[in-house]
Amino acid sequence: MDALEILSSPITWAVTVGTLYIFYRYVTSTFNYFSDQGISGPKPMPFFGNMWxxxxxNLSEYDMSLVKKHGKVFGYYDGPQPNLWITDLxxxxxxxxxxxxxxxxxRTFNFKTKIVRKWLTVVKGKEWKDIRSSVxxxxxxxxxxxMSLLIKECVEILSIRISAVAQSEGKMNAKLIYGAFTMDVIARCAFGLKIDSLGNKDDPFIKNAQFIFNPPTSKTPLILLPCSRWQNGADVVTRGDKRNCDRPVINVVTFQKSTLFLLAGFDQTATTLTNTCxxxxxxxxxxxxLHETILQKLEDYVCHIFEDVCHEMVQDMPYLEQIIQEVLRFYPASxxxxxxxxxxxxxxxxxxxxxxxxxxxxxxxIYAVHHSEEYYPDPETFDPERWNPENxxxxxxxxxMAFGAGPRNCIGMRFAMEELKFAITALVKQFRFFPVEETPEKLRFDVGFQPAxxxxxxxxxIELRQPN
Known part of the structure; x- marks a missing residue:
């Protein structure tokens, strides 16, 4: 019997069709999990669920449309994985x-990289509790x-850089400059490095970190493969950099601290600074x-040993806190x-x-919760007064939920807030931000399956303020 006869045989066709049917039933076997409970949701596709x-x-718009269509509780499938979406408080x-x-x-990931498997953000159960306690x-x-003293040094360098840009160009690419600044803060506070990367987008420390947070795969079907986001470049935090290194970089606890600083303080903080400005x-x-508030606080603190922006001052500025909270509501970090x-x-x-x-x-x-008309009337209006004590x-x-909720919330929240407060205070004190021809009416965000x-x-x- 030749190959053609085998392929045309009814037995061959029956086996092939039967095998495909069994495989189809296997990959769709979970797709009745929510419907059997009377929970609605978008219809899943074989293999891909709802992720095709x-x-x-645009992930923020995508999430908003799902919530608007299916309500506060609905079923979704990450491939065959059932995923219950909730916005009910x-x-x-x-x-x-x-x-x-x-x-x-x-979520469970099968990381190939041993380093990433020990990240606090992905470890499980008792191991997570033990690591969280140690960190x-x-x-x-x-x-x-x-650490605020180190942050202040980085802010001073940032101010010099922006001052030069204000006088030479009068406008700036905010995300590029702030990304370099936040990486300098991380390098100094977590790794003991002085990389002086401001304005240098080609610094390998920054390039590796950007690869982790915004990899090319996030805009391709490869993002559907498990862990494709993190497999490459994830060991940057353990390699460190020997340039100007003030102290040894890695042991287990130091590794956790370093990666947490990186996750909490680089891309998301740079983005929040950009959105704030x-x-x-x-x-x-x-x-x-805000500028008037800063000047008043500087007068209040002039009798202390501090001559400029300091930790105590930025912690004593409720209006600054209101602005940051409204920015994080409008543009949540995650x-x-x-x-x-x-x-x-x-x-x-x-x-x-x-x-x-x-x-x-x-x-x-989170984005859909923060832009809910029920929870925030007129949610598309930027209004720091939502966060005054009375409201x-x-x-x-x-x-x-800008920093999550419960025992597994963002452990780096206070560090990120310290960095934001120092930077915003120092910048608004010295500079005035304003729209130029290239400034959009509304910020647009990159497409792709990205966490931020x-x-x-x-x-x-950008322009220098005239001294009073």
Whole structure:
């Protein structure tokens, strides 16, 4: 029997069709998980679930459209993986805080890189608890206060750089300059390095970090492959850099601290600084009120030993805090946060019962929560007064998740806030931001499956303020 006869044989066709049918049933076997519970959601595709085309989407707009169409609770599939999406605040509180012991872990990845497998953001169970306990002392108030002196040195270098740009060009690429600044802060505070990378986009330290946070695969179907985002370039934090190194870089605890500084303080902080300056440029009344507040605080602190911006001063500026909180609401540092169920649990919701089995993901689309009309009236208006004491006390705390929620929230939150406050205070004190021809009316963000917003065309006018 030749090959043609074999291929045309009814038995061959029957086996082929039967095999394909069994395989199809296998890859779609989870697709009734939510429908059997009466939970709606977008219809999944075989193999890809609901993720086909995600690499060419604007993720913030994509998440908003899903929530608008399917409501506060709906089912989604990351390939065959069931993923319960929630924007209901009571469920968020239950999953992230009240029943945290059922949702300790994050998504499972099979990393090839041993280094990445030990990141605090991906380790699980008791190992996570042990590492978190060992790393937490690095972010105490006292430690951050001491690091503020290093941050201040980096801010001074940043101010010199921006002053030169203001006098020579009158406008700047905010994300590029702030990315270099935040990397200098990380290098100095976490690695003991002085890389002096401001304005040098080709510095290998910055290039490797940018590869991690915004890899080319995020805009291709390769993003659907497990871990494609992190496989390459992830060991940058352990290699360090021998240039101007003040202290040895890596042991286990130091490694965790270093990677946390990198995750908390590089790309997301640079993006938040960019977004803040954009909103100040587009809202000159808010910018001038902040400037007046800074000048008043400087007068208040002039009798102390400090001659300029200091840790105590930036912690005593409620209006600055309001602006940063509104920026993080408008442009959250992370678009989504998620947990994996480690023990079966059920919840009453909407007249029914939601059953979450072990291994099922739960995702909170943070951007959609922060732009909900229900939680934030007129959400597309930038308004720092949402965060004054009178308004803040009326708001459900779980409607703001810029740093996550519960025991597994962002451990680097206070460090990031310290860096933001120092930089914004020093810059607004010296410079005025304003729109130029290249400045968009509304910030647009890069497409692709990325964990954080990547602003495009963030060109702002910049000028030195005249001394009073």
């Amino acid at each position: 085309g995600i690499w060419k989407s 009571e469920l968020i509180k239950a999953i992230f805080v009240k029943d945290f012991d059922h949702f300790v872990d994050r 937490t002392p690095a972010f105490t108030t006292g430690k951050i206060k001491r 954009f909103q100040l440029a587009r809202n000159p009344d808010i910018q001038e009120k 678009l989504r946060t998620e947990r994996m169920c480690t023990k079966d649990i059920s919840y009453d919701h909407g007249g029914g019962r939601i059953h979450i089995k072990k291994g099922v993901l739960v995702t909170v689309p 803040k006390v009326k708001r459900n705390p779980y409607s703001f 917003l990547q602003p495009m065309n963030a060109i702002l006018g």
